[in-house]
Amino acid sequence: MTGLRIAGRPEHIIISTSTALALRPAPVVHDVNGYYARLDVSPTATKREIREAYQALGGPNDAELTEIFKVLINRESRAAYDHKQPGSTFVDRAVVQAILRKAAAQAAQENAEFGTGRTARDIIGTLAEETGNPLLQFLASGSTEGFDDDGDRDRHPRSDPPAAWPYSYLLLASTCDDVDRLARWREGLAQALTGRGCSHFAVGFHAFNDLPFLVVRDIGIPVVFLHEEATVTGELITAASTAVVA
DSSP states (O other): OOEEEEEGGGGSSSSOOTTTTTOOOOOOOOTOOHHHHHHTOOOTOHHHHHHHHHHHHTGGOOOHHHHHHHHHTHHHHHHHTTOOTTTTOOOHHHHHHHHHHHHHHHHHHHHHHHHHOHHHHHHHHHOOTTTOBBBHHHHHHSSSSSSSOOOOOHHHHHHHOOTTOSSSEEESSSOOOOOHHHHHHHHHHHHHHHTTTTTOOOEEESSSOOSSEEEEEEOOOOOEETTTTTTHHHHHHHHHHHHHOO
């Protein structure tokens, strides 16, 4: 059961004897450049939510939003952004362009005073951004077209689950934290399984495959995983409860 871990309220674990369970603290995201605020989404937003916000705000016609979208839609660049600490800046194309403008003003002042012929690129050519790459190389890197969407499902679990969810839950190849939907899933299953010989079960989210739900019994009690993008319906609850007691 690769990729299985506990989430929610680990202090209330009832299945902690499983060696497959491991805690993974959620990162605290400081949104140092205001990317999430600019898109009006949470730092826990899924790629779908980020894409929808980008489209709703007219992103394809906005260079700033497009730059933000290109960073957040890719797992590696989003992780690099999310790990920035307060007071720091995530170096992106807008930041480099601002540095170039300041360097151009400095070059103009020096040329006027000393009769030199320096350019902005001369002044910043030896500087480096935080990753160690020259700023000019950063400016020249990357395509201006398209987006590097690596296909990874990269929703971060929230670090402090709401008080309305008093239980732990399991994640299988997922980091979804939609506990409101999970509560509906659990309540529906509890009602559907009443009197059917299943007094204990666990719930969670999965992105293991495209099935709307999975029933796994590897940890001693049935775990009913809801797909992270599935909608909770009566039909789905009926199908899942039937699979549990089958």
